[in-house]
Amino acid sequence: MHVTLVHVHVKADHIDDFIAATRLNHQASIQEPGNRRFDVLQAPDDASRFILYEAYVDANAATAHKQTAHYLSWRNNVADWMAEPRQGVAYRGLFPQD
């Protein structure tokens, strides 16, 4: 698996907006054939901080995600709600192996 942890810090007055938009992105992303996980995590001690845990079968599938209508719509919708730029960190998924 090709995994990306996207660290997100949202403006405090747009947390609910961000969750609603990201729910739609989650629902569409898990339908992508190369997707394995699209988990949306919130820090328990700071509701403005999130991680998107995005796992794809390979780097090509991860790249294809960024060309989908739902990703592009999400990116546009959340742009003004970021408290700071998102940070994506890539990892090699060893297990599971599929």
Added chain:
Amino acid sequence: MHVTLVHVHVKADHIDDFIAATRLNHQASIQEPGNRRFDVLQAPDDASRFILYEAYVDANAATAHKQTAHYLSWRNNVADWMAEPRQGVAYRGLFPQD
């Protein structure tokens, strides 16, 4: 979901040992009824750094994991291979909701 990201830094001469032991832990952990993910990730730019992405249906299931024979065996096996103490960071899993 109750999610924990466990950040692991392994001694350079025990990377393969750690992967082999953690593979066994992965294989057993995903059989636990409350487990949703037990992904093992390796940093692409530093083979000695890993993340264990552990998702359970709730905090009780995560606690139960730490009482299993496979977890206790893993913990014992890897103890001398740590370059520094493991750091577990908990998150609230918003999506998926099951």
